[in-house]
Amino acid sequence: MIKIDEKGFYGKFGGAYIPEMLHPNIEELRENYEQIIATPEFQKEFRGLLKDFVGRPTPLYFASRLSEKYGAKIYLKREDLCHTGAHKVNNTVGQIIMAKKLGKKRIIAETGAGQHGVATATVCALMGMDCTIYMGAVDIQRQRPNVERMKILGAKVVPATSGSQTLKDATNEAMRQWINNPVDTHYIIGSVVGPHPYPEMVARFQSVISEEIKWQLKEKEGTENPDIVIACVGGGSNAAGAFFHYYNVPQVRLVAAEAAGLGVTSGKSAATTVLGTSGILHGSKTLLMQTEDGQVVEPHSISAGLDYPGIGPVHAHLFDIGRAEFVAVEDEDAMKAGIELSRTEGIIPAIETAHAIHALNLIEYSKDDIIVINLSGRGDKDLDTYIKWGGY
Amino acid sequence: MNRIDNLFQTKKERVLSIYFTAGFPKLKDTLPIMQAIESAGADIIEVGVPYSDPIADGPTIQDSNQIALDNGMSLKKLFEQLQDMRQTVSLPVVLMGYLNPIIQYGMEAFCKKCQEIGVDGLILPDLPMQQYLDEFKEVFDKYDLRNTFLISPQTSEKRIREIDTHSNGFIYMVSAHSITGARTGISEEQIAYFQRVEAMNLKNPRLIGFGISDSETFTTASKYGNGAIIGSAFIKKIKESQNLKSDIESYIQSVIH
Numbered sequence: 001m002i003k004i005d006e007k008g009f010y011g012k013f014g015g016a017y018i019p020e021m022l023h024p025n026i027e028e029l030r031e032n033y034e035q036i037i038a039t040p041e042f043q044k045e046f047r048g049l050l051k052d053f054v055g056r057p058t059p060l061y062f063a064s065r066l067s068e069k070y071g072a073k074i075y076l077k078r079e080d081l082c083h084t085g086a087h088k089v090n091n092t093v094g095q096i097i098m099a100k101k102l103g104k105k106r107i108i109a110e111t112g113a114g115q116h117g118v119a120t121a122t123v124c125a126l127m128g129m130d131c132t133i134y135m136g137a138v139d140i141q142r143q144r145p146n147v148e149r150m151k152i153l154g155a156k157v158v159p160a161t162s163g164s165q166t167l168k169d170a171t172n173e174a175m176r177q178w179i180n181n182p183v184d185t186h187y188i189i190g191s192v193v194g195p196h197p198y199p200e201m202v203a204r205f206q207s208v209i210s211e212e213i214k215w216q217l218k219e220k221e222g223t224e225n226p227d228i229v230i231a232c233v234g235g236g237s238n239a240a241g242a243f244f245h246y247y248n249v250p251q252v253r254l255v256a257a258e259a260a261g262l263g264v265t266s267g268k269s270a271a272t273t274v275l276g277t278s279g280i281l282h283g284s285k286t287l288l289m290q291t292e293d294g295q296v297v298e299p300h301s302i303s304a305g306l307d308y309p310g311i312g313p314v315h316a317h318l319f320d321i322g323r324a325e326f327v328a329v330e331d332e333d334a335m336k337a338g339i340e341l342s343r344t345e346g347i348i349p350a351i352e353t354a355h356a357i358h359a360l361n362l363i364e365y366s367k368d369d370i371i372v373i374n375l376s377g378r379g380d381k382d383l384d385t386y387i388k389w390g391g392y
Numbered sequence: 393m394n395r396i397d398n399l400f401q402t403k404k405e406r407v408l409s410i411y412f413t414a415g416f417p418k419l420k421d422t423l424p425i426m427q428a429i430e431s432a433g434a435d436i437i438e439v440g441v442p443y444s445d446p447i448a449d450g451p452t453i454q455d456s457n458q459i460a461l462d463n464g465m466s467l468k469k470l471f472e473q474l475q476d477m478r479q480t481v482s483l484p485v486v487l488m489g490y491l492n493p494i495i496q497y498g499m500e501a502f503c504k505k506c507q508e509i510g511v512d513g514l515i516l517p518d519l520p521m522q523q524y525l526d527e528f529k530e531v532f533d534k535y536d537l538r539n540t541f542l543i544s545p546q547t548s549e550k551r552i553r554e555i556d557t558h559s560n561g562f563i564y565m566v567s568a569h570s571i572t573g574a575r576t577g578i579s580e581e582q583i584a585y586f587q588r589v590e591a592m593n594l595k596n597p598r599l600i601g602f603g604i605s606d607s608e609t610f611t612t613a614s615k616y617g618n619g620a621i622i623g624s625a626f627i628k629k630i631k632e633s634q635n636l637k638s639d640i641e642s643y644i645q646s647v648i649h
C-alpha cells in the first residue's frame with residue numbers, strides 16, 4: 001500500500017524538517033487541511049472551479065497516429081488544455097480555497113518554468129489576493145513569456161539570485177519569505193515537495209487527473225485500468241496526480257520520466273533517482289542530488305520545470321520499493337519527442353511533457369497494451385527554447 | 393563538566409555568543425577567528441557549518457556560506473581544523489548547521505567526533521523537536537552534547553514549555569519572525585514577546601538572537617534574557633577585514649562595553 005503515515009512519511013521518505021519559525025504555519029495546515037478538504041463547501045467550490053474555470057474534465061484523447069507509430073494503444077490525458085496551459089492550476093485552485101478558509105490574505109509561491117507561477121497568479125487574481133512569485137534569475141531569462149503573464153495578472157515577480165538561480169533557489173527564497181511573513185501569508189508550493197503535509201495535499205488536488213482517467217478509460221475501453229501510465233517528474237505533481245488512483249492497483253505499471261539533461265554521467269543532469277541519495281531538502285527527506293559532503297548539487301535540464309535536484313518523497317518511495325519504473329530522458333531526445341508529437345498529433349507539448357513522450361522509446365510493452373501519457377502542459381511557454389534548439 | 397552548563401552556572405547576565413561561518417572569509421580563518429572571539433571577551437563561540445541551501449538565513453549568511461563552500465570548506469575539513477582547538481580555545485563551542493551535511497557524515501560519527509575535539513553543543517535549525525526525540529536525543533546525550541532549540545514570537549506557550557522540557561544548554565530566542573540579518577534594532581512588539589517569555593520562568597537560560605548588532609541592542613536583549621547572539625553583524629565586520637584579530641577584538645569590545 002502506498003500510504004502516508006501519521007508523521008508524514010511514505011516509507012523512509014517525507015517528514016517535516018523545518019526551522020521552528022515555520023512550525024506554527026505547518027502545524028496549522030496539518031491540523032486543518034484534511035478536514036477542510038472533506039467539507040461539502042470546499043468540495044463544491046473546488047469542483048465548481050475545476051469545471052468552469054479550469055475547464056475540467058480534460059479530454060482523454062486516443063492518439064491514433066502515435067499509437068500506430070509505436071504499436072500500442074496510446075491515450076493522452078490532456079492537461080495541456082487546462083486553463084493556463086498545464087496541470088499546475090489543479091493544485092493552485094485547491095490551495096487558494098484552502099488559504100481563504102485559513103483566513104490568509106497574501107500568497108507567495110516559487111516557480112521554475114513559470115507554469116506554477118502563472119497558475120498561482122491566476123487564482124490570486126480570481127480571488128483578489130496579493131501575490132508574490134519567487135523565480136530563479138536564470139529561469140526568468142528562459143521563460144520570459146510566463147514572467148510577463150504573471151505581471152499582467154497582477155503578481156509581483158521577485159528574482160532569486162542565490163545558488164544556481166533556478167527552481168531550488170526560488171523555493172529557498174519562498175521559504176525564507178514565509179518565515180518573514182508567517183501570519184497572514186500562505187505559501188502555495190507547486191509540486192509534491194516540501195514539508196508534510198504539502199506533498200500529500202498537492203497530490204490530493206492533482207489526483208483529479210487519475211480520477212478522470214479511470215472513468216474516461218472505462219467509457220472508451222471498458223476498463224478503468226490502463227496497462228501503463230507515463231508522466232514526467234520534476235518534483236512530481238503531475239505524476240502523483242496521474243498515478244494516485246493507481247498506486248495500489250499493481251497490474252498498472254507506473255513510469256516516471258526524469259530529466260537526464262546532457263546525460264546522466266555528464267555532470268549536467270537532473271535524473272534524481274539515478275544520481276541521488278537519501279537526504280533532506282526543502283523540509284522533507286527524499287532522494288537528492290548531493291555531494292559526498294551533503295551539499296546540494298546544481299541540476300541541469302533544458303526544461304526549467306524539471307530542473308530540480310530532488311523529487312517528491314512519494315516518488316522516492318515508489319522508486320525505493322520498485323512500484324514505479326524510472327527512465328531518464330536527455331535534453332536532445334526530449335526536444336525531438338516534442339517535435340514528433342507536434343507533427344504526429346498536432347500538439348506542441350511543454351518540454352517537461354516531451355520527456356514523458358520519449359519514454360515510449362525506453363520501456364517495453366506489447367501492441368495490445370493501453371498506455372496513458374499524462375500530457376502535463378502545452379509548449380507555448382517554450383517557443384524560445386524550441387526556436388533556439390531549431391531542429392525542425 | 394560540559395562548558396555550556398559551566399558557563400551558565402557562573403554567569404547569568406550579558407552572555408555574548410558570536411556566530412561565524414567556518415571557512416569564511418578564508419578557508420584557514422576558522423581557528424584564528426575562534427581565538428580572537430575568546431580573547432575579545434565573548435562567552436560562547438558558534439561555529440557555522442556551511443550549507444548550500446540555508447533556508448533560515450538572509451543574504452549576509454547565505455553569502456558567507458557560499459564563500460566558505462567555494463573556499464573548500466566541508467564538515468571533514470572543519471573537524472581537521474578543530475582537531476586541536478582545545479589547546480588554544482577554552483570557551484564553550486557550539487556547532488550550528490543544517491541537518492543534511494551532518495546526516496551524510498553520519499549522526500553518530502558526527503557526535504562522536506564533536507565530543508572528541510571538545511564541542512559542547514549543537515544548533516540544528518531544521519531539526520524539529522519530534523525528530524530529535526525520536527531519532528537523535530540518545531546519541532546527543534551519549535556524547536554529552538547540549539541541544540539548542542529555537543523559539544520565535546509565533547511559538548505557542550504550550551510549545552515553548554515542551555521545548556523547555558526537552559532542551560538542555562540554552563534556548564535560542566529568535567527575536568522576530570524573520571530569517572537572519574533581516575532587521576536591526578528592537579521594537580516594542582519584540583520587547584513584549586521577550587517579557588512574555590521571561591515571565592514563563594523557563595528552566596533553561598535564554599539567549600536572544602537575530603537583529604543584535606551593537607552595544608545598545610545587546611544591552612536591551614540582555615535585559616530580557618541571559619544574553620544575546622550576534623551573527624550577521626559579525627559576518628559583515630569580518631568580511632572585508634584586513635586584520636581579523638584586531639577588528640574582531642575592537643568590535644566585540646564595543647558590544648560588551
Ligand SMILES: Cc1ncc(COP(=O)(O)O)c(C=O)c1O
Pocket residue numbers: 086087112113114115116190191192232233234235236237238239304305306350352353376377378
Ligand atoms: C508542463 C509541466 N509539466 C511538468 C512540470 C514539472 O512539475 P511536476 O513534476 O510537479 O509535475 C512542470 C513544472 O513547471 C510543467 O510546467
